[in-house]
Amino acid sequence: MELFAFVTPLFLSLIVAGTFVGIVFGAIPGMTATMAVAVCLPLTYPLGLENGLALLLGLYVGGISGGLVPAILLNIPGTPSSITTTFDGYPMTRRGEGERALKIGIVSSLVGGLISLAILFLFAPVLADFAIRFSYVEKFLIIFFAMTVMAALSKDTLVGIFSGVLGIFISLIGVYDLSDGGNGKTRLIPPGLDYWLDSGFSLLPVLIGLFGLTAVLCEAELGVPRGLSRSEVKVGHSSRFSFSVFKGQMLNLIRSSGIGTFVGILPGVGGSAASILAYTNAKTFSKNRDNFGKGEPAGIMASEAGNNGLTGGALVPLLSLGIPGDSTTALLIGAFTLQGIQVGPLFIGNNPDTWNAMIFAMMIANAAMFIMMFFAIRYVALIVTVPKHILYPIILMMCVIGAYTINYGIMFDVWTLAIFGLFGWVAYHTRLEIAPFIIGFILGPSAEVYFVKSLESFGDPTIFFTKSWIAMVLWVLISGSILISLYLARQARRD
Amino acid sequence: MTITRRLALAVLGATALTATSLTAMAQELPRNVRLVIGSTSTGGDTYQNSAIVADALADKLGINIKVDAVGATAAFKALERDKRGTTLMIFHDQSYLGELYGREGYKDPFSTYKIGPTVAINPGNAYLVAKNAKYGTMGEILSAAEAGEKVRVAIQPGGVSEIGFSAMKNAARLRSPGSEANLVAVNTGSQSDKNQAMWDDLADVINGSIQANEQFTQLADDDQKAMKFVWITARPKTLEQAPEQGMGDTTRDKLLKYASPETNVPLNDAENFTFDKEFFFLYNAEMDDAIVSQIDTALAEIFENGEIQKRQKASFFIPNFLPSDKARAHLEAKRNTYKDVISEITTN
Amino acid sequence: MGDLTRVTIDFESSHLLFPTIIACVLAVLGLSIVVRERRSILASGNHWARIFSNMDKVRFFGTIALTLVYFSLMVPVGDMWPNTGMGFLLCSIPFVFLTGALFLHDRGLRPVATIAVVALVVPTLVWWLFTDVFFLTLP
Numbered sequence: 009m010e011l012f013a014f015v016t017p018l019f020l021s022l023i024v025a026g027t028f029v030g031i032v033f034g035a036i037p038g039m040t041a042t043m044a045v046a047v048c049l050p051l052t053y054p055l056g057l058e059n060g061l062a063l064l065l066g067l068y069v070g071g072i073s074g075g076l077v078p079a080i081l082l083n084i085p086g087t088p089s090s091i092t093t094t095f096d097g098y099p100m101t102r103r104g105e106g107e108r109a110l111k112i113g114i115v116s117s118l119v120g121g122l123i124s125l126a127i128l129f130l131f132a133p134v135l136a137d138f139a140i141r142f143s144y145v146e147k148f149l150i151i152f153f154a155m156t157v158m159a160a161l162s163k164d165t166l167v168g169i170f171s172g173v174l175g176i177f178i179s180l181i182g183v184y185d186l187s188d189g190g191n192g193k194t195r196l197i198p199p200g201l202d203y204w205l206d207s208g209f210s211l212l213p214v215l216i217g218l219f220g221l222t223a224v225l226c227e228a229e230l231g232v233p234r235g236l237s238r239s240e241v242k243v244g245h246s247s248r249f250s251f252s253v254f255k256g257q258m259l260n261l262i263r264s265s266g267i268g269t270f271v272g273i274l275p276g277v278g279g280s281a282a283s284i285l286a287y288t289n290a291k292t293f294s295k296n297r298d299n300f301g302k303g304e305p306a307g308i309m310a311s312e313a314g315n316n317g318l319t320g321g322a323l324v325p326l327l328s329l330g331i332p333g334d335s336t337t338a339l340l341i342g343a344f345t346l347q348g349i350q351v352g353p354l355f356i357g358n359n360p361d362t363w364n365a366m367i368f369a370m371m372i373a374n375a376a377m378f379i380m381m382f383f384a385i386r387y388v389a390l391i392v393t394v395p396k397h398i399l400y401p402i403i404l405m406m407c408v409i410g411a412y413t414i415n416y417g418i419m420f421d422v423w424t425l426a427i428f429g430l431f432g433w434v435a436y437h438t439r440l441e442i443a444p445f446i447i448g449f450i451l452g453p454s455a456e457v458y459f460v461k462s463l464e465s466f467g468d469p470t471i472f473f474t475k476s477w478i479a480m481v482l483w484v485l486i487s488g489s490i491l492i493s494l495y496l497a498r499q500a501r502r503d
Numbered sequence: 504m505t506i507t508r509r510l511a512l513a514v515l516g517a518t519a520l521t522a523t524s525l526t527a528m529a530q531e532l533p534r535n536v537r538l539v540i541g542s543t544s545t546g547g548d549t550y551q552n553s554a555i556v557a558d559a560l561a562d563k564l565g566i567n568i569k570v571d572a573v574g575a576t577a578a579f580k581a582l583e584r585d586k587r588g589t590t591l592m593i594f595h596d597q598s599y600l601g602e603l604y605g606r607e608g609y610k611d612p613f614s615t616y617k618i619g620p621t622v623a624i625n626p627g628n629a630y631l632v633a634k635n636a637k638y639g640t641m642g643e644i645l646s647a648a649e650a651g652e653k654v655r656v657a658i659q660p661g662g663v664s665e666i667g668f669s670a671m672k673n674a675a676r677l678r679s680p681g682s683e684a685n686l687v688a689v690n691t692g693s694q695s696d697k698n699q700a701m702w703d704d705l706a707d708v709i710n711g712s713i714q715a716n717e718q719f720t721q722l723a724d725d726d727q728k729a730m731k732f733v734w735i736t737a738r739p740k741t742l743e744q745a746p747e748q749g750m751g752d753t754t755r756d757k758l759l760k761y762a763s764p765e766t767n768v769p770l771n772d773a774e775n776f777t778f779d780k781e782f783f784f785l786y787n788a789e790m791d792d793a794i795v796s797q798i799d800t801a802l803a804e805i806f807e808n809g810e811i812q813k814r815q816k817a818s819f820f821i822p823n824f825l826p827s828d829k830a831r832a833h834l835e836a837k838r839n840t841y842k843d844v845i846s847e848i849t850t851n
Numbered sequence: 852m853g854d855l856t857r858v859t860i861d862f863e864s865s866h867l868l869f870p871t872i873i874a875c876v877l878a879v880l881g882l883s884i885v886v887r888e889r890r891s892i893l894a895s896g897n898h899w900a901r902i903f904s905n906m907d908k909v910r911f912f913g914t915i916a917l918t919l920v921y922f923s924l925m926v927p928v929g930d931m932w933p934n935t936g937m938g939f940l941l942c943s944i945p946f947v948f949l950t951g952a953l954f955l956h957d958r959g960l961r962p963v964a965t966i967a968v969v970a971l972v973v974p975t976l977v978w979w980l981f982t983d984v985f986f987l988t989l990p
Contacts, residue, residue, distance in 0.1 A: 046545040046572075047985045050554060140728065143703045166887065170880040177873050183607070184866035189692035192606050192661050193866040206576055206608060221918075228914040231907030232954040275695045329728075330715055331695040332546075342546030345714065348817050350751050352718025353728060397954035397962075398969050401947040404918065405974060408925075409939070409981060409989070415543070416571035417581075417988035422922050430915075437902055438895075456869040457692070463868075464860040465689075465705050535934035537988060569934065571988050589933035660862075690862050 014058045014365040022055070023369050026063040027376040030070020034077070035388075037084040037403070038216045038410015041071025042336045049342055057347040058365040064343055065366060068336055069121060069319055069373035073381065076113040076312055081106055081392050082403070084219040088211055088280040089315040091446060092287040094219070095161070096300065096307030103303055107389050111249040112305050113312045114381045116261060120313035121374040123265035124272070124320025129367050132356065136328035139273045144465060145475040147277055148458035149482040151451050154281045156486055157288035158444035159493040161301060171441040175448025180456060182208025188276075188457045204420050213411040213424035214449060218442055220407040221429025224400045226436060232396055253305050260290050260306055264313035271314075272321020272333045279318050279334040280450045286314025292492050298500075301443075320370065327355050327363070530793035533589050536561075536568045539578040541594035548625045548714075548820075552782050553593040555814050556622050559805045560798070575601065576608035582616060586789040591798075593622070595782050597662045599838045603845055606661045612785060613838070617795065618831040619784025620802055624821040626737040626745060627712035628780055629761070630656075630667060633701055634722070634729035641671075641734050641766050644708065648675045648685040657689040657697040657706035663780055664710045666841060667736050670776040672848045674768045683848055702727060713758065714819055717751040734768060735761040736778040744821045770844070778841075781823060783830055799826040913953045921946040929990040936982040936989030943974035 026048070033044035044067040052060025075090035080097030093113060100109035127135070142150075155172070162168020181197060182205050184190030197205045227233075254261070264286035271282035290310030291300045300307050322333030323340075330352035332338035344351050349359065356363045391399070411421040435442055462471060472479065538557050542549040550572050557568040573581065575597065582592045601609030612618065630641075638644045638654070648654055656671065658664045665688070672683040689706040691697050694715050700706040713735065722729035735742065735758060742755065742762050749755040759765060763775035770776040786795065805811050806824040815822045825833060860868065885892060921942055929938020948970035955962055981987045 047987065049545060137727075140699065140702050143699065143705075166880065166884060170877070170884055173873060173877045173880060177870070177877055180870045180873065185692070186606075186659055186661055187692050189659075189690065189696055191690070191862055191866050193863075194607055195866050195870055203580075207574070225911065225914060228910040228954070229902075229906045231910055232956075234956055276693070325695075329695075329698075330718060331698070338544060339546040342544075342551060345546075345551065345818055348819070350714065350718055352715070352751075354718045354721055354751075397951045398966065400954060401950040402969075402973055404950065405943050405947055405977070408922075408943075409977065412939075412990060413981070413987045415577070416539075416573050417537070417990075418573060418577055419926055419990065422925075426918060426922060429918075437898070452873075460860065460865050460868055461691075463858055464862065464865060465700075465703075467858060467860075468856050469858060470856050533933060537934045567934075569986060569988055585933070587933065 012364075012368070014361060015368065016059075019059055019062050019365075019369070020372065022059055022062040023066040023372045024376045026066020027070035027373045028066075028380060030067040030072075031074035031077075031377065031381065032070075033067070034071040034074020034086050034090075036406055036410065037078050037082075037086055037220050038212055038407055038414060040075075040087045040212070040336075040414070041068055042339065043414065044068075044071045045336050045339045049339055049346075052343050053346050057344070057349060057362060060343055060347070061340075061362070061366055062369045064340060065369045066373040066376070068340075069316075069370065069377055071336070072315055072319055073114070073117045073121075073312075073377045075315070076117065076308075077110065077385075077388055080109045080113060080308070081389060082220075083223060084403070085215060088215060088450060089283050089318065090311065091215070091280060091450070092283045092311035092314075093308055095287070095311075095443060096302070096304045097311075099301070099303030100305070100308070101392070105303070106392065107386055108249040108253075109303075109305070109308055110385045110389060111382060112253060112308050114378060114385065115251075115254070116264075116309040116312040117316040117381075118374055118378040119261050120265040120268055120316030121319055121370070121377070123262065123313075124269040124317040125367065125370050125374065126320075127266075127269050128320035128323055128370075132324045132328045133353075135273050135324050136353075139275070139325060140329070141476070141478065142274055143475065144458045144461040145471055146478050146482065147274060148455065148462055149472065149479055149486065150271070150274065150277055150285075151281065151455045151458060153482055153486050153489065154284045154288065155447065155451055155455065156489040156493065157284055157291070158447050159490065160288060160291055160496070161443045161447070162441055164439065164441075165493070165497045167439055168441045168444045171435075172444035172448035174440075175445040175450075176452035176455065177448075178209065179449045179452030180208075182206055184456070185453070188453065189461055190457065204423075209424050209428075210415060210418075210421050211450060212414045213421040214428045215446060216407045216410055217425040217428030218432040218446060220403055221425060222432030222436065222442075224404060225429060225433045227396065227400065229433075232400070254309070257306055257309055260294070260309055261313050263289060263293075264310040265317040268314035268317020269321035269324075272318040273324045275325050275329075275331045275333055276454065278450075278454055279315070279322070279336075281454075282318045282321075283311045283314040284447055284450070286310045286317070288489060292489055297492075297496060316374075323366070323370075326351060327366075329353060330355070530791060531588075531797050532564060532566055532794055533587065534566050535589070536566060537581075537590050538568050538570045539573050539581050539590060539592050540570060541575040541578050541592070541597060543572050543574040545572045548627075548780075549593065549595060549782065551818055552623050552625070552815070552820055555811065555818070555820075556593065556782075556802075559811045560801060563801045563805055564797075579608070579610070582785060582787055586787040588786075588790050588794040590787070591619070592616075592785040593782055594785060595625070595663065595780050596666075596778075596834075596837070598785065599834070600662045600666055600841065603838070603842055604661045604665060613831070613835055616788055617786035617790060617827075618834060619786050619795065619827050620799055621781050621783040621823050621825045621830040621833070622802070623782045623815050624737070624741050624823045625712075625780045625782070625819075626735070626741045626821050627714045627819065628663065628667060628736045628778060629711050629713055629716065629732055630671075630708055630734040630736075631701075631711050631716055631720070631730040632708050632733050634720075634724050634726075634731050636707060636731075638707070638733070639731070641674075641768055644671070644733065645675050645678055645682075649679040649682045651682075651685060653685050653687055654708060655687050655689050655706045657691050657700040657709040659692055659697070659710070660688065660690050663778075666778055666844075667710060667734070669841075669845055669848055670736075670768055670770070670778070673770070673844045674776065676848060677769050677771070698728075701730070708733065713750050713753070717753055721752045732758075732761045734766050736776075737762055738777040738779055739763055741779050741821050741823075745819070746816060750819065770840070776844070779821075779823075781834070783834065784827075795827055802826075910953055914950065917946060917950055917953070925990040934988065936978055938990040940974055940978040940989075943978070944970050947974060 075086035158172035951966035
């Protein structure tokens with residue numbers, strides 16, 4: 009068939025190889041899909057456009073998916089977008105349901121990936137036109153909506169919100185970045201630290217410090233008790249995976265994939281917001297709200313369907329506006345320009361073959377991801393049976409690599425790891441809550457830019473309510489989410 | 504195969520290194536060089552251009568060069584820490600524009616670092632308006648400002664994106680002193696923010712590039728997203744070297760219509776303002792001059808050979824090799840011109 | 852909405868607006884926590900004393916010390932062989948070995964030998980993977 013002329017053995021094997029390397033990158037704490045694509049971008053030059061994209065899209069899908077492995081097994085999010093996977097995934101692992109949790113995550117990732125791909129294929133140009141109706145105001149409200157999950161995730165509402173706001177505060181340290189629309193000036197830097205802190209703390213070192221290093225410190229404090237890694241962890245068969253767990257979760261899966269896709273479509277809102285929003289929604293609408301955060305399968309489904317939904321979504325603005333939806337797709341622009349191909353509003357119409365090849369490559373990548381992960385996962389899960397005195401030093405070393413390489417070799421990022429590792433240990437002993445803290449830290453910078461820019465451009469705080477019907481819908485969602493958290497908090501107190 | 508070859512190379516290299524370490528260390532580039540760039544994006548023009556140059560240079564000298572996208576402030580810091588030539592930097596005009604606009608983290612590069620050779624130009628810097636806008640040309644924009652109408656221009660302040668806007672203000676001042684106040688900056692960040700500012704009707708004119716915005720100029724008139732070029736800041740002699748087919752639907756001849764001399768944004772009574780985004784090397788101030796000339800010579804031979812130009816042009820870069828001393832003189836003169844423009848519009 | 856709600860943001864100082872708001876919110880929340888939890892905060896001295904008396908001090912402070920030494924040495928060591936990742940490799944081998952030995956309970960010959968092998972093989976493999984295959988910069 010003429011139509012599928014691009015499908016060659018090389019094309020297919022590049023997708024599979026890309027997906028595999030992507031999974032490995034995603035699974036190493038501190039290595040991200042973005043980095044996998046960045047590392048392999050130069051390789052695509054001699055490969056030509058279609059084959060190069062096959063490799064990169066495989067890396068993208070694999071990288072986003074691989075993050076669930078350490079999130080579930082070790083409570084360390086492999087990538088920022090799998091942060092919400094840890095909330096329910098790790099409690100399941102502690103219950104001896106690690107393998108089951110992984111498989112739930114993998115199936116949800118596949119569903120999320122395929123739904124978003126279908127949306128991309130069918131509606132890309134229409135959605136791009138819709139996305140550009142989101143100005144600073146609507147984007148701020150989306151971020152604000154995602155932030156409402158802080159209250160829902162807190163054990164103690166007041167302390168939880170305090171931790172979240174503290175996260176926002178710390179994320180603002182350093183420069184108000186020009187490339188985000190700021191004025192390039194620094195603030196909140198403790199005296200004497202200007203040389204180090206002018207760009208603030210980077211997200212990834214903070215994340216792996218809080219999760220990786222803190223966990224090791226807490227274990228060391230207990231004298232590294234004998235036995236398997238992490239006290240009562242069993243990979244075991246105490247509860248086998250079966251597809252029946254998805255019964256009654258169709259709506260959750262579709263909604264989470266849709267949210268992930270949509271967040272991907274909005275340039276600048278950021279990948280991590282996708283899974284956070286999907287998780288917020290799943291919790292809000294679930295009948296078992298109380299189980300969220302304690303090992304609820306629906307939480308893993310929402311998080312993983314949400315972050316894989318991102319993959320198709322982030323390609324929408326890239327291919328129909330020439331604007332990347334997240335940091336990984338920003339690199340794909342590089343792949344196009346390396347081959348002298350323009351991306352912009354006419355891309356799909358001008359390059360139907362490339363467009364088909366991309367959709368096809370994404371489909372294969374999702375399938376390859378599923379097959380590789382679903383059937384190999386049992387062996388991967390054995391990682392938790394490695395003795396702690398071997399596993400922990402290696403985790404620490406990998407954290408260092410992740411922190412050092414994330415910004416291509418900045419030593420301060422390694423020190424950030426140490427600072428937040430200790431901070432996490434202190435928080436553990438003081439009831440400060442890490443989950444809302446990290447969500448505040450992730451969302452803080454975008455919240456700032458969109459909030460300040462809204463006021464700067466429209467000059468009136470009432471604009472947040474009056475800008476458009478989209479803004480009003482978002483307010484309904486925000487108030488709903490807040491009311492439900494308050495109601496739940498009151499119920500919890502009564503019990 | 505590659506592994507054995509690499510191994511052999513490594514062994515050879517190690518032997519050579521130990522043999523020459525006592526005599527030749529200071530005079531030439533070490534075997535492993537880190538090339539930091541002033542951008543954090545590995546998909547952007549600075550990275551692409553640096554990767555092309557790094558590849559060619561590494562091949563020519565038989566060394567390893569890694570390009571690290573650490574961003575401007577981190578790159579300057581890395582450069583200042585090492586005078587052995589193990590860290591080099593490639594950046595563009597932002598390195599001195601940042602200082603001219605008083606941005607944090609920027610110092611005068613001509614006195615803080617050694618300026619190395621220029622390697623390429625990105626001729627894409629452009630200004631656009633919505634297709635259905637009142638103004639269709641730079642002349643109309645400047646007349647509007649003269650007539651007292653506010654014209655809002657979306658830029659990213661503090662550098663390459665602002666310099667064209669400063670030039671517009673300067674041109675307005677020349678035409679009718681005081682009218683430059685009617686050109687108002689809308690401070691935004693990335694290209695997507697600038698486009699969005701136009702679509703949200705927050706800006707009348709936006710800074711953009713030939714590469715990123717050309718397809719929007721092909722859209723139908725009634726499409727909200729449709730744009731048209733009003734000004735391309737490149738020098739005509741730069742644009743003339745661009746591929747004849749131009750970019751997308753816009754041929755080189757069409758591109759030239761938006762650039763000087765066909766589009767006038769006067770710098771002074773005699774000449775037009777132009778701006779080319781030029782990429783060049785920066786070195787630690789104390790790096791050995793022997794290394795400077797080693798790189799100059801190697802690059803001269805690479806550009807003599809002619810292969811690198813093909814790769815640069817394929818990515819819409821204009822090859823532009825000037826050895827260190829010429830590059831320095833050229834860039835310093837350029838900086839002084841822009842310094843005058845900026846001080847003219849800020850003092851008055 | 853008229854002039855009542857009108858605000859003008861000065862771009863040059865706009866970097867301070869959001870941090871100020873957040874700092875105020877943080878202060879209010881912090882104060883309410885202090886008021887609500889005044890008893891447990893006053894008693895926090897005991898809380899920490901208990902934590903420190905119950906902890907395995909050798910392993911806890913040993914881990915912190917090793918980590919800090921590890922981080923501090925990487926760059927100076929790497930600087931002797933610039934851009935080869937040697938700083939990472941030469942520091943990681945002893946770090947993995949020493950931390951492993953610190954965490955070990957039964958320091959017999961066999962387990963120590965296992966740690967030694969792991970400490971040699973894993974960092975070397977990782978170093979090779981990142982510098983040679985992925986072409987990334989390590990200290």
